Amino acid sequence: MKRLTLFDLLLMTLYGVIMYILDIGFELLPNVHGVAMLICTITLIYRFKALLSIGVYVVLTALTSASAVLWWVPYIYIFPLLWLCVMLIPRKASLKVKIVLCTVFAGLNGLLFGTLYAPYQAILMNYDLQKTLTWIAIGLPWDLVHMLSNIIMCSLIYPLYTTIVKLEATRISKR
Numbered sequence: 353m354k355r356l357t358l359f360d361l362l363l364m365t366l367y368g369v370i371m372y373i374l375d376i377g378f379e380l381l382p383n384v385h386g387v388a389m390l391i392c393t394i395t396l397i398y399r400f401k402a403l404l405s406i407g408v409y410v411v412l413t414a415l416t417s418a419s420a421v422l423w424w425v426p427y428i429y430i431f432p433l434l435w436l437c438v439m440l441i442p443r444k445a446s447l448k449v450k451i452v453l454c455t456v457f458a459g460l461n462g463l464l465f466g467t468l469y470a471p472y473q474a475i476l477m478n479y480d481l482q483k484t485l486t487w488i489a490i491g492l493p494w495d496l497v498h499m500l501s502n503i504i505m506c507s508l509i510y511p512l513y514t515t516i517v518k519l520e521a522t523r524i525s526k527r
Contacts, residue, residue: 356401360401361404364394364398364401364402364404364405364408365404365405365408367390367394367402367405367408368404368405368406368407368408368409368411368412369408369409369412370390371386371387371390371391371405371406371408371409372408372409372412372413372416374386374387374390375387375409375413376416381501382494382497383462383465383494383495383497383498383501384497384498384501385501385505386505386508387409387431388431388434388458388461388462388502388505388506389454389458389502389505389506389508389509389512390405390512391405391406391431391434391435391438391458392434392438392454392457392458392506392509393454393508393509393512393513393516394516395435395438395439396438396441396450396454396509396513397513397516397517397520399439400439402435403432403435406431406432406435409427409431410424410427410428410431413427421476422476425472426468426469426472429468430461430465430468430469433461433468434457434458434461437457437460437461438453438454438457441453441454447510447513451506451509451510451513454506454509455502455503455506455509458502458503458505458506459499459500459502459503459506460499461502462495462497462498462499462500462501462502462503463495463496463498463499464495465495465498466487466488466491466492466494466495467488467495470484470487470488471484473487474487
C-alpha cells in the first residue's frame with residue numbers, strides 16, 4: 353500500500369461522510385441506502401484505503417446515535433466483511449466481472465445483515481439460540497428488502513467507478 357497523504361485522508365473522510373449521508377438520507381425507507389454500493393466502488397478503486405471511509409461512517413453513526421443502546425456496534429464487523437469480499441476479487445478481472453461480483457456481495461450483505469447482526473443482538477438482549485433464530489426469521493423480510501435495495505443501488509457502481517477513475521487520472525496527471 354502506498355503511503356497515505358493528507359489528500360488521501362481527506363478523500364476517504366469525504367467518502368465516509370457520503371456513506372453517512374446516503375444512510376440518513378434514505379432513513380424513511382427502511383434498509384434502503386447506498387452504503388454497500390459506495391463501499392464496493394471505493395474498495396475497487398482505493399483498496400485498503402477504503403477501510404478508512406468505513407471507519408468514518410461507523411464513527412459518524414455512533415456519534416449521532418440518539419439511543420443509549422449501542423445498536424451500531426455490529427457495523428464494526430459487518431461492513432468490513434463486505435470490504436473484505438470485494439478485496440478478494442482479482443485485480444485482473446474485467447470491470448464487468450468486478451461489478452457483477454460486487455452486486456452479488458452487496459446483495460448477500462443485505463440478505464445476511466440480520467444474521468450477521470444476530471450475535472450482537474443475542475448478547476445485548478441475553479437471547480438464547482431459539483430467541484436468536486426467531487429474531488433472524490422475523491427480520492428476514494427486511495433483509496430481503498435490504499438485499500434488493502443493495503442490488504438496485506449497485507447499478508450505480510459503473511458510472512460512479514468510471515467518474516472516480518477519471519478524476520483520479522486527472523489528479524495524478526497534474527502532479
